[in-house]
Amino acid sequence: MTTARPDRKPHDNRAGAARAQAKDCRRCEIRHLAFCGALDPRNLDEIQEIMQTRHINAGDHVINEGDEAAAVFNIASGSIKLYKLLQDGRCQITGFLQPGDFCGIATDGTYAYSAEALEPTEICSMPRKKLEAVFSRHPELERRLLAIISHELSVAQDQMLLLGRKTAAERLAAFLLRQSERNERLNWPSNPVHLPMSRADIADYLGLTIETVSRTFTKLKEEGTIRLPSKTVVELAHMDRLRTLAEGGDATH
């Protein structure tokens, strides 16, 4: 759960952006990524008024599965994991959230998953009830949210394909590519890609064990597909090979 020191620059930038948003939605640098971006800037006050920013320490819980779903959240800076547990403790991480991402969806009034910060994180918290009132005045917000959730559903379907049918190497390749692409969207470094989560989190996300994740990292490193300057930094050395792997093209090696 510790945060890497060596490669800290991009994070400090993010923290800067977050602090700005905490004070003033109009200055929010990631608004275009969140559903708030659908709102005419002149009406931003309506969100601002119902919104509270909260700072979360690494390892702290944002959401507990089963709690009453009173609020929804936007990530302003940092990152968060969403996960579900089986009774005997087996864990499946259903997603990692980055700045601009949304969470807090609930269908029956309670949260269907838990959420925990991977590093110091800022979130914008909005009471569901009040947000719904803003939605009814501004249907464009609801439309944007629909687009966001639809996209999440599509990502979830990709993940089902990964969990149901891909080998360990294919899962890791797909994961690394996806992380890289997400960073690109945020204008963060997308090739030597920084992973804020532990090996255990990666394992729980990919439906593997820590040991298999570790072994697979080693295997990809040894065949020259990736390089590992540090435990949290991965250089995607052979993109073609990674893509072929991730798409289940040809698993030779």
Added chain:
Amino acid sequence: MTTARPDRKPHDNRAGAARAQAKDCRRCEIRHLAFCGALDPRNLDEIQEIMQTRHINAGDHVINEGDEAAAVFNIASGSIKLYKLLQDGRCQITGFLQPGDFCGIATDGTYAYSAEALEPTEICSMPRKKLEAVFSRHPELERRLLAIISHELSVAQDQMLLLGRKTAAERLAAFLLRQSERNERLNWPSNPVHLPMSRADIADYLGLTIETVSRTFTKLKEEGTIRLPSKTVVELAHMDRLRTLAEGGDATH
């Protein structure tokens, strides 16, 4: 891909309901399950006007992954599987749809999955463009759709937990319970539950092989948890045991 004969009664009922809807949304018996249910019955014409019913034979494609996403669909009767393929042919089914269910979501203008009928099926097809026009006049439709998609996302997360962390027996138990609950919602028989899909489809849905699905059915049958009057009918004999299994409570046996 053949449809079972012996237990045909419930299906014929459904087909009846479907034919009614094909002609007249006001008579649609499953409207309350679909997003159309959010519309004031007086305004149903607006949907009716842009809607076309189509009959699909068992095994025929409704959607091909990658095609331009020009329309969205409601299932009126029958059932459909949604699936994604890897380049080498490995298949993951991401969902089975029943009457009232919705499909056709696309984020980038093309469908992200394929859809194929499991049995003779009626669908209500609506051009996306025209539907959006109706949506802008009736935001309550969009709100309902948001609720539906949110629910689907939550189901998808359950499925990730299943695919990533559950054993074969746990997967099958969870699958049978889910099917039973879905039937309940439709007022179909929910205990001897009818499965319109083949063993191969169940395998592709649960991230297993046909052989493992078959062996696991046999195992559950031999331990008395289920009974198998026919290949497509499953009687859930020991619900507690099934629930414990499905939730990963205690996998003994």
Added chain:
DNA sequence: CGCAAGATTGACGGAGTTCAAGCCGAGTGG
């Protein structure tokens, strides 16, 4: 009846898990 497709069963092998030992690196305290 006999075929074809789907389902079941058996034998075997392998990818990934489990259990256990060792390693590495950051933080701590003497």
Added chain:
DNA sequence: CCACTCGGCTTGAACTCCGTCAATCTTGCG
């Protein structure tokens, strides 16, 4: 400044659940 410690990561060896391959059975249908 270095030894110590502790958590996370890596590596190794044995095992296991599930996949693969192949044979047999069942069922619906011409």
